[in-house]
Amino acid sequence: MDGQFEIAAIAVHHNDMETPLITGAFALLLITISLLQPLARRLGLAPSVLLATVGTMIGILAIYLRYTAETNAFNAIADVFINPPLDSEMILYIFLPILLFQTALTLEVRRIVEDIAPILLMAVVAVFVATAFIGFALYPLATLFSLTDITLIACLLLGSIVATTDPVAVVAIFRDIGAPARLGRIVEGESLLNDAAAIVIFVILLHMLAGHETMTVGEAAIAFCRSFAGGIIVGALLGRIAVSLLPIMRDIPLAQVTLSLALPYGTYVLSDQFVDVSAVVAVVCAGTVFNLYGPARIQPASWQFLHAVWEQISFWAASLIFLLSAILIPRFVEGFTPVDILLLFVVIVAALAARAVVIFGLLPVLSVFRMGQAVNDRYKTVILWGGMRGAVTLTLALSVSEHAMLSDEVSVFVTKLATGFVLFTLLVYGTSLKPLIRLLGLDKLNARDEALRTQFLALALSDVRHELETAARNYHIAPRVTDDVLKDYESRAEAAAAETNKLEELKDWDRVRIGLIALADREQQLVLEHFHEKTISGRSVSRFLALTGRTGDLTRSDGRSGYNQAARQPLKFGLGFRLAQTLQRRLRIARPLAIRLADRFEFLLVYRILADELVDFNNKRIRPLLGDRVADILQDTLAIRQDETLAAIDALRLQYPDYADALEGQFLRKAGVRLEETAYDEAKEQMLIGTELHRDLLRDVERTRKACHTRPKLDLGLKTRELVSAHPLFADLTRKQQKAIRRMMRPQFATPGEKLIRKGDRGDAAYFIASGAVEVRAPSHNIRLGRGDVFGEIALMTGGRRSADVVALGYCQLLNLRAQDFKALLAENEDLRNHVAMLTKRRQLMNLDDGETEMEDPVFPIFTEIRTSNQTGEELSPETILAEPDAGETETEILTFDEADAQNDPSLMEKLSAADTVTATPEEPSQLEKDKDSHAEEGEEVQEVAKSDAGSADAEPEKGGAEGTQPHSKGFEASAADASTPNQGKSEPTEEATATSEPEETRKPKTKTRETA
Structure with missing residues (x-):
């Protein structure tokens, strides 16, 4: 009995000793991550490349310190790095949901839709092609070298592992050199869904290889579709539930961030352990839904705070998973033989060939059938060379090495080749991608953006010069000092003005499209501003954000006709309105129709106000930038929208004049409450009132706001x-x-x-x-x-x-x-x-x-x-x-x-x-x-x-x-x-009149x- 207590005491003492070591090792990793960021910027390298390199060096150093005969002082800390207290499953559960959710949260989902066809092709079809290319290329060599345990399934398993791409390094390079935004969207969208498809295939093949089940090709395809579709349904459902809970925490940003953090973890566990669908797909879908509908449920400032917190969390997760995976590289590549080098070469060639077939062979087919926007050859080349692999590939390889049902030969085969392929892509693709982009000229602005840049720069520098001149007079700065400072701005403004003729070289339709896109983007900002000022309800803001997003998309694709089409669409009666009409006519249930009509009243009122504000924006900002001709065309476009909106409002006002007056009065009262709140905030910032008085005034404001935020009920007047x-x-x-x-x-x-x-x-x-x-x-x-x-x-x-x-x-x-x-x-x-x-x-x-x-x-x-x-x-x-x-x-x-x-x-x-x-x-x-x-x-x-x-x-x-x-x-x-x-x-x-009437x-x-x- 005493012996048992003694063993337990030793175990507790051992755990007590491990905890400080693990905490210290964690702190060292965080310090390393923070110091590598400025170093990567100074060297012009992607942070992922440096993390992989330094992580490998840490792994080598830990092995040396642990097994060297010169000293035993570092054995304990070296053990933490050689055998980290995290297995592959823990790494996936801790880091993967965060990375997936944050990527989905920051994507421009509506812009992604423009390139959904090439993204799906690269994300799903390319995974199958890469898996097949690599698997069928390796299997004959495995047979040739008498690798008895290496079956076709094992080769395909390796193919699915290295089919995953890591966008972190690529996107970092794109942002660093100013590559086109569309290129970054395609790569990010590809990686997001690419991981989901590859992991689903990996799980199916791993079960088959471990002997848990046997599947035909048809059964495997059905299992893939079920897992993928089930993940979409579960993720969308949980995402909507989370979004619906956000208004409960309306003024508590910390609680909203906490809920958003619980969403990816809960979705991942529920999908993987209980529903048996793709957890990766579910998290991606939940993040996408949260991204689409979240901004309409919380204040813009709170949404920005949430994004900032998630950016920090994602940075930690991406850096740690990369560093931890890289530390294991020395252990994975131990005992590399010439045969392994040959097999690695085959994997590299097969993966590159598979990616080239998809990019240069299948992408053009989409353009022929008008299933997506064309991708030019320069973009294709960068996408081909940007297929870097990273932490997810290493983590999946680690899970294979830890699997008890797989033979040692299979584990070593998979981990060696997967790790070698990751190192190759990071060291070769990662270091040469930036020079390739510069060689192809993708780091330069196109003619349209360059012309806009010079025009805007000339206007901005001129305004800055006038502001500085006024400031110098107000602050009593000596004229000689003022002149020295202003000369620099004058020379820069003159140089920019000399190049403004580039804008006039653009075609009229191109300049009009630029102006309309600016109007659509500005309208989205105005919607968020009104939401921040609480003059638009959360019920309406989601619809407005979807509308402005669609307006921008159609304008980019179809120009002025697309803008007009999007602007007229909300004036029509949608499916929900027709359904409410049917309920009233068939079942005499009038409440849904009254709600829809009241929503339409509120929407049209704000829609008219937004159009009026866009007219002011066009005259003050776009006219100086794009010229009178373009501004007049935009003015005519907005005038048509104003007239059609006003006609729709007048039709409602004619039928329900009292309700129209009540709704306009409510909007004005909301604006008054916001102005009152702003006045109190400014008084506190200027130290005119104290904190207690400020809080008391805000309580009165909240009471007034609650009273004026209750929308009046609309009586349809349909009492028989x-x-x-x-x-x-x-x-x-x-x-x-x-x-x-x-x-x-x-x-x-x-x-x-x-x-x-x-x-x-x-x-x-x-x-x-x-x-x-x-x-x-x-x-x-x-x-x-x-x-x-x-x-x-x-x-x-x-x-x-x-x-x-x-x-x-x-x-x-x-x-x-x-x-x-x-x-x-x-x-x-x-x-x-x-x-x-x-x-x-x-x-x-x-x-x-x-x-x-x-x-x-x-x-x-x-x-x-x-x-x-x-x-x-x-x-x-x-x-x-x-x-x-x-x-x-x-x-x-x-x-x-x-x-x-x-x-x-x-x-x-x-x-x-x-x-x-x-x-x-x-x-x-x-x-x-x-x-x-x-x-x-x-x-x-x-x-x-x-x-x-x-x-x-x-x-x-x-x-x-x-x-x-x-x-x-x-x-x-x-x-x-x-x-x-x-x-x-x-x-x-x-009879006479009939005889003289006009012919039919x-x-x-x-x-x-x-x-x-």
Whole structure:
């Protein structure tokens, strides 16, 4: 028992001794990393190259100190470096999630999309090609040299390990010499997904080699796709959850950073240990989602702080993993033989050949099929030579050496060749890449950027000179000193001004594109500024950031047309809005539609403000830089956007004026709160107020901010009771009748430009306009209908098809009445039935007056009760009859007669008996008609016709005359497309008028308008 306690005490003492040594070794590594950064800059080398070199030297030194016979003083610290307390799994779990997440967090995701095709090709296809090239190149040599344990799977495993690329060294070189940004994006995007694909292949091959499972090629492909796709789903889901939690920590940046740090580790562990999908893909996807949606959830200052912290964490992780991996290099390459050197040469050639096949063979295919932007040969050359390997390759090789199920021959084979290949790429590619870029001229600005540089430099130096001159006067600096300083700026400004003609050498479209890109980038900054000032809600800022990103992308690819396309896109109604409309129409759930409409209100208001600010930016900043001609073109482009946005706002304001006022007032109050907060902050910085007073004032500001950040609720006004009682057609009905109508009606909300009726469709409903306006688009003319009008009813009564389109001109509140309910409503309400009959007859008269004597699908109302009263011989009031001839004819005979006509003219009674359809209109209009007619206003085009026929309208109609007009004919407007409305009336055309009318083919479409209350 005592012996057990003694052993335990020794172990504890040993651990106590290890902890200080490990901590001291860690401190030495951090000091080494910090000192190597300025050295790398001075030597003009990538930091990764120096880290690998110094790490290898540390490993060699540790082995010497541990096994030398001269001294034992450094054995303990040497053991820490020879056998570090981290295995391959710990290295991957500690460092890899951080590196992957930080890379995804800093990528310009929307710009990456421009080159997504070449990136995916280099990241996924290139991994398979490299694995196959290296594996099949090594296997014959392994057989030749009698390496019995080295199977094809082992060779392919090595290929998957060295297929991973390390962008750290390459991107550092690119930034150091000012290489094109696109080149860096392609390499970073390739490496990000390249690691994911290579590690998935590595895991599958390792399981097969260790004997855990056997797979066919098809099964391996399915496993790869499942792991890859599963990683995308898990990463996207966890990323969205993390983003949704950010607003909870709105004003606590430290908590937000902590959450962001937990995300990659949690995603990696969950994916790898529990869901069994690619942990690398999941972390990359989570970082991408966090990058896309994070800025809209936290303040810009907090987002910058988060980025700064992540940059520091990533720097530590990348440097440490490189250094730790390099320290193990001496152990890996121990016992290198001539055979190993030959195999390493084969790996180098095969990897280079595989990369060349993909870059020069497959990339051009993408351009041929227009699947991505073309990559020029200079870029291809740099990408080919920039395929350096690094820490991930060494870590995967270490995991193979530690695998218990693999033979020593396989472990040594993989670790030797992988380590040798990493050293070759770092020492050869890393040291020669910068001279290659300079040789190809990729470190120089292109003609466009060079021209912009000289123009901007001339303007900036001139402004600086004036500012310095003012400062010298204010600070009472001696004139001779001032002159000496200003001379330098004057000479530089003159030299830059002498080269500004380069900008004029650019084509106009190129300069316009430069200006539009500047507008798109500036708009993104303005969005973030408004978000920082809290005048834009987090709900809106994500949409604006996505919009500005898309605007920049389309402008870069399509120029001005792309900018206009992106600027108009948000004015359209998207899928979410249409879905909300469907919920309101089908299920009468109006809240989602109200929220969408309120979002649109808020978006359009800010969109207009941003356009106004861009106009100011164009005049103050772009005009001096690019000239008046380009600035005027940009001004016109912005003016179009302003007009279209204002039209969209006015359409909403017309329907909901009170809500528009409330929303604008809320925006102004938000701006006032921000100004108040800024004033208090400035007073504290200037020591005018103390800390306690400042905090007290800010508490008041927060209370005010909370009150004004609650968006007012939007009432769509779609309550059936109110719509029915306010509609002119139903206003005079009894409460009981209105209640019965309400049960039949379904409120419907229409948006500007929405097609409510399509020509050729079967009629299934009639529409009563409660507010707003629609336009009936017939083949020969257009008709506008407004509040109180009805459309769509005729096809219900005839069973015919719609004969024209009906489109909403603005936001409309409609009452939708289905076919069977419509017929029941007319049967129960005589006044309404007679009124609709009158509207229908008038529409037909107008169509005839427009020359539409022939119709493909003539539409007439059917009232069987009127026809029955005729057949039973009941006395008829003076009325107008529309008689439909036989089905084979297309003409309509219009008769006007009174009681005497009906009693004394047998021929007239024969016509009535032979008619298929007879419509009667009472002599005296009902109160319902009077209310409808009261909405017609003077000044309409059709009013002139009504005035010209006033005499005949008052005269007694001739007996049996087909050319008479009804005595009570008032203003009306309707459509051959199944629409009826009270408007200025027209008499039917006389024979002379018909004879002199224009031929069908020369007739032009007409538009009739009416203002509605």
